Each structure stands twice: as structure tokens, then as C-alpha cells.
Amino acid sequence: MKNTQKKKGIPEIVVNPQRSFFDDSMKKKALLLILVFIIGGVLGTFVTHFIMKGQVEMAYKQIHPVREKNSTYQYINPLLACSIPNSKEFFTNLPLENKIKNLIDEEKASGKINSVSVYYRDLVYGRWVGIDENQKYDPASMLKVVIMMAFYKQAEGDSNILNKYIDYTPDVADEISAVPLQAPSSLKIGGRYTVEKLIEAMIVDSDNGAKNALLLSVDERSLSETYTDLGIENPDDMKGSYIISAKSYSLFFRILYNATYLNKELSEKALGVLARAEYKEGIAAGVPSSVFVAQKFGEHIESSDNVIVYELHNCGIVYKPEKPYLLCVMTKGKDLSLLTKAIQDISRIIYSSED
DSSP, X not given: OOOOSOOTTOOOOOOOHHHHHHHHHHHHHHHHHHHHHHHHHHHHHHHHHXXXXXXXXXXXXXXXXXXXXXXXXXXXXXXXXXXOSSOHHHXXXXXXXXXXXXXXXXXXXXXXXXXXXXXXXXXXXXXXXXXXTTOEEOOGGGGHHXXXXXXXXXXXXXXXXXXXXXXXXXXXXXXXXXXXXXXXXXXXXXXXXXXHHHHHHHHHSOOHHHHHXXXXXXXXXXXXXXXXXXXXXXXXXXXXXXXXXXXXXXXXXXXXXXXXXXXXXXXHHHHHHHTTOSOOSSGGGGSOTTSOEEEEEEEEEEEETTEEEEEEEEEEEEOOTTOOEEEEEEEEEXXXXXXXXXXXXXXXXXXXXXX
């Protein structure tokens, strides 16, 4: 008969086959889970890499150089700027865009304005916001900037052009009265003015008499070449209304800021004149008075069936300390004061933005 009593001091070892099975199963599941995570991480890295690579390549393909269209050069092809039309994934400022969009949507919903187009670009890092930036409007007085650039381009070859005298004749003065609702000129009939003084009056005071006098004296070929070089159509070659978008117009200021069309001295001179503009009701009203704004405004009026529709535009460079930026706002509606306020509010939002 076997002795079934346990020996003192020797612990009993009990083997549980069921527990051993579950331990092995859990280990296998844990290893499988770790393997899945590793494979998923590797695949995720590759997928992310290829997606980002595709987006970068797509953005790269959308970068188009804007070059001076002048066939007289044999060995060079001057670069004016780079256009990045659809690379929002990398450069757009979405929080700022949403703030501006909300403001515009509220104004439209209330019937205060018909349309607003905005193009903003940070001149340090290139971040931008575009809201209906390709919608076209009548630029009105803003084309005076092109006339100034045409004369300054001539001055690169002949500095005396700016000292040339032009007579302000009755015929020139009569051109203003031929255009309905056009503001009168401050120039005196019979007076003689240098090209430089007329440019200043045309830009600083937006004087239409100065513009008309300059147009009668400008070299037509030089003016036409300037329009061609800047990549826009000459109004004289257009049939019907002449229109331009906020984004296209903003290129003029980028070219002046980068000194890629006029030389450094004349680019500086042009922006200096624009910074002295008397118009302070738009963009300038939305920034501190101590901040320089090199800008031009334009106002177009249409009347049909006793209904007056205004277009008010303001574009320029805001020299915010260490963060200069370009802003172009074009608007359309039935109340000029409300259009003015919309531009001011947009300017204020952008200036107060931290980005």
C-alpha cells in the first residue's frame, strides 16, 4: 500500500494545463498585436511620405514665374515674380481666412454689399489669403500706378524725362468734365508742371487732370510695353469695359516691393509716392496712424434705371513692423460708406492678426 502523505518541508507542485494554454495564447496575441503596430507604422510612414511627396510635386508644378515680356534681350529673361495659384495646403492662413470670410458673409447676408474680393500676402514668409481673389472689377484710378511705372521705366534710360514740362491746357481740363461724376482737378489751366510733379499729383491726390496731362505726353510705345511687361492688357486695346482682379492687380505692388521691374532707386521712389497718398479712409483706417501704407484706391460708379452701383477698391503694402504685407480689397455695392467700412474692417482684422 502506497504512502499518500505529503512529506514535510517539500511543497506540492501542481501543474495546471489550462492556465499554460492561455498564457501561450496571450503571448501570441500580444506578439501579433505588436507586429500589426509595426507593420501599420511602416505602412503609415510610406503612405504619408508618398502623399506629402505628391502634394509637394503638385505645389511645385503650380509655381509659375512671371517674366518680363520683352523681346529685345538676347541673353537674359528678367524675373518679375512667382505665381503660386493653388498651393493653399502650404501657404494659406486658414484662421485668418475664416475671420475675413465670416465678416464678408455677414455683410452680404444683410444686403450691405454685393461682392468683396480680398487678396492678402505676407511679404516675409509668403503666406496668403484669397477670397474671390480672381473676380474682376473696373480698376478705375488704380491704373494710374501703371502710368507712373511707365514714366519711371523711361527715366531709367533718360532721367531728364521727369524734369520735362507739360502745359495744363483747356483741352486737357475739358476731358474731366466729359466724364460723369469725375472729381475736378486742382491744377490751374495754363499752368506748367514737370512730369515728376504731375506724377505726384496723380498718385498722392489721385488728380485726374494730372493723369490726362501725362497720358497726352507719354510715349505710347513705352506705356504699351509696360502693360505687356506686367502681363496685363492695355485698356486702349480693349473693347468694352476694362476689368482686373485683386490678385492680378496686387502684382504691381509686389514688383515694386521686390524691385524686379524698375531699378532699386525708382522702385523706392514709386513706393515713396504711394506712401504719401492722401486717401486714408480704406486700408489706412484699419492700422495705427504711425504705420506707413503705400497704396492706391479706385472708385467706379455705374448708374442704370436710377440705381447707382459703386465699386470701391484699395490696394497697397502695409509696413507693419517686421511683418510687412500686401493687401488688395475690391468691393461692389449700392452704399459707398458701407463699402468703405468693409475695407476698413478687413484691414483691421488682418493687422491685428498674430500671423
